[in-house]
Amino acid sequence: MTVFRDLFWFFRQEKKAYLTGIFILIVVAFLETIPPKVIGIVIDHIKEGTMAKTVLVRWMAVLLSVAVVLYILRYWWRILIFGSAVKLARQLRNELYAHFTKMSPSFYQRKRIGDLMAHATNDLQAIQQTAGSGILTLVDSLTLGSFVLATMALTISWKLTIISLLPMPIMAVATSRYGTILHKRFLKAQEAFSSLNDKVQESISGIRVIKSFGYEQEDVESFRKQSEEVVVKNVAVAKIDALFDPTISLIVGISFFLAVTFGAKMVIAGELTIGELVSFTTYLGLLIWPMLAFGWLFNIVERGRASYDRVRALLAEKEEIQEAENAITAPPTGDIVYDIRQFTYPNESRPSLENIRFCLRRGQTLGIVGKTGAGKTTLLKLLLREFDQYEGEIRFGGHEISEYTLDALRAAIGYVPQDHFLFSATVRENIAFAKPEASEEEVVKAAKLANIHGDIMQFADGYDTIVGERGVSLSGGQKQRISIARALLMNPEVLILDDSLSAVDAKTEERILSALKENRAGKTTIITAHRLSAIQHADLIVVLNGGRIVQMGTHEQLMRERGWYHDMYERQQLESLVEQGGEI
Template identity: 50%
Template sequence: MSIFKKLGWYFKAEWKTYLFGLLGLLITALLAIIPPRMIGVIVDSIHNRQLTGRLLTIDLLILLAAAIGQYGSRYMWRTAIWGAAAKLEKTLRQRLFGHYMTMDQTFYQKYRTGDLMARATNDLQAIQRVAGGGILQFADSIITGGTTLIAMMTLVNWRLTLIAVLPFPLLAVMAFYLGQKINIAFRDSQAAFSRLNNKAQESISGVKVIKSLGQEQADITDFNQQVDQTIKVNRRVNRLDALFDPITTLIIGLAYVATIVMGGSLVVSHVITIGNLVSFITYLSMMIWPIFAVGMLFNTMERGNASYDRVMNLINERSQVIDQTDGKSERPAGDLSFNVEKFNYPDDPQTALSKVSFTIPAGKTLGIVGRVGAGKTTIMRLLLRQFEQYQGHIKYGDTDILDYQLDSYLPALGYVPQDSFLFSESVRDNIAFAKPEATDAEIDAVVKEADLADQIDQFENGFDTLVGEEGVSLSGGQRQRLAIARALLIKPELLILDDALSAVDAETESKILTNLHGERAGKTTIIAAHRLSSVMQADEIIVMDHGTVTERGNHDQLMAQDGWYHQMFERQELEMRVRGANGEE
């Protein structure tokens, strides 16, 4: 019964709705007592040759009235109980999705996408069944079972009733024993489903890589193994679940045997009439649902309990990024000062950044270069407040970025990573994602800045062209330029390009950088890149290596230092000349 306690907060909030539903169940149960009694009366009238047309008409009208009353009361409890259950699922679904939207990078590194989707679907449905079917099974087994039992004892014979229900306690013992085992098995089942969901999600997302490397058969084999493992786990759940119905049927069978033997002797000894026995057997058949409901209840509760714990484990996770609700609400502006003494990623002992400091005057451009893993993207992540547990401070203007409200700080930043996510919408909708109310003129302007206008003109449906899931219908360069246009649309105070020009050719790169230099006068820009031509015109360039700054200066100063920057620039220039000599783009 622990799941009912865990959902107590919801039952308290919706107690009027559930009370209305329970009233409907009670009325239904009371009206259900009438037909068996009337059938017994009719049987006795026939047996005693006392049935007349008038009496039969009255009895049939009573049966009709009871049926109509049951129709109304069933509608009453169904709309109340199932409606409240659907509302719970909606509440938890909104709460869980809202929680996903507020969680930080650490959370998404800990949980895989397929697992999060499984908890937002299967687990929530299992919880919904507790608030709907579980309440029905619990209340109806008591109300219907109780009223029917009372009717059997008062309207027929209490001794016969005691004999008939004697096997019923066996059901409680069986339900308690199997319920514990089903809880454990169902947890394993849900975990297996999450793993299978993860596998399917990753395979579909990475299908292009799988096919390009010729690993289709290997991936299918891996998927089939996951399916087989999931089936194996679910078979245990099904075996335990399947034990309920046979045992319940056995208990009912024993009750019928006791009724026929004891009831027959009572009829022979004239203690009860044949009509009473017919009514009793009909009442006993009405006890089948409450008995089944008890078995189903334990199943529903154990599944819901396991799912509720899985969902609440997610909701109880707390983001390490703290939004200062009473923080500064103004849009950040001014110089950007970055001073981080040390930063480690959560649960990673290796230092990601060490003694990194730089200042970007308002309206200037900073270039960040270095080897793969040197710390370039880490700087961007700290600027975007994806992680906040670092030693030092980062100030925008005279205010630490941690003192800004997130809703004020983040909209002032335009971020374009190397692999930008695109939605399965049109080109226009993807560009206008951060500013849905943007006009066509505004969209046209940023498209030209990103040097994407000619490309869009060649699309069959222009701006209305659907890009496919994650922009699958676009080339890498088109996706990057679309993402740049999207970032420029909000006119950010700080534009961050994290290797966002890696998929475009040198000529296109030059056009985009020239456009940005002209259109973003007075705005701050950070460009992290592997291709050094992307940062040549930056006001200052820093070279990163193993999380620290090893060189700094503008292009001419760095070339004069004859360090890593100078050597890499010369190498890339040579590669460009060789490709040009070979007629490559």
């Protein structure tokens, strides 16, 4: 029952609803003891020949009144208790979602999306059931059972009550054992469901890749095996779950046998009347629900405890990026200065960046080039504060970037990542994502700067075209340019294009760069690229190799040095000429 203790913070928060609901349940339990007593009284009147019309009408009126009151009270306790349980699920769901938005990229490298979705759906449903049906079964089984036992012992026969309850300790031991096993098996079942959820999410997201490689049958077989594993784990849970009702029914059956056997002897001996024995067996029938509910309670509680443990463990994950006290809330402006002695990714032994030192003046354009894996994107992630564990500092506008709030820092930066992500919404909504209040003119202007306006106007519904999940209906170049338009609409102090022109042709690239140069005067731009034509106009070019700066300067300076930059530029120029069918 430790899950109730863990959830006590919520019960205290909703104490008015829960206390009122529990009080109503107690009243309901008391009222349920009245009908069996009335039945016994009526039977004794009939046996003794004292039944009159007025007597029958009086007791029928009592039964009808009890039924009406029970109807009303049962409605209200459901509203109060189950309604509060829904609030708990909502609160935990909001807390989880807020937690997800605060976590750094390393968190999502360690966690699977499908698993996180399972936490926010399946686990929360189990917790909600604990706070709703769990409280119901706990209170109802205890109060109804107590009232029934008290009524049996005090108004009929305490001896027969003790005899009838002799098998109950066996049930207590059995259900406790079942509960322990159920907790372990349900935890494994939830983990299997999380894996299946993750498999479905990955397969649907990557369906085009699966189809292009003709991997459909293999993927279906992989899903079938994981689905089968979920079934096996849940059947293992069901096997234990299925033991509760038969065990309780067997114990209650033995209690009935003892009650009828010894009760009949007591009637013959004159210790009980026929009506009292009928009332006693009716009360014993009422005990079936508390006993069944007690077994069901173990089931609910163990499921809820396993799910709550999983959710709390997830919420206990600490945010790796912490804001300083009294952090600056105004977005930064000014020069950007890198002075990084060393940066190593978590759980890695080899540094990804070493001895990175340069100054980018406000309004300048920085080009970052190098081989794949040279550290270009890593350099940008540090500016965005996706990681803080580095030796050295990065200053923006005269302050170390950790002195700003995350909102302030990122409000000054428009970032277009390599893995451009579009939402399943309209083109307009995707462009205006960071500025929902943007006017139609602002959206169109940003689209024109990104050289995507013409393509959009050719879509069936123009700016109202639904792009599909992750932009599935668009080409790579179109997705890149919509992502660029989204960043441009912010008119950020710093625009970062992380290899964001790789999917467009050379002429489109040139038009985009010319538009940026014309419309971003006085604002800083950072471009990483493999195609050197994208950065040859930059005020400063940094060449990375193995996480180190091997060359730095303008295009003209680097061409005179005849190093890696010169060789790569000449090679790309040659490739361009060959592609165009030109002559050297």
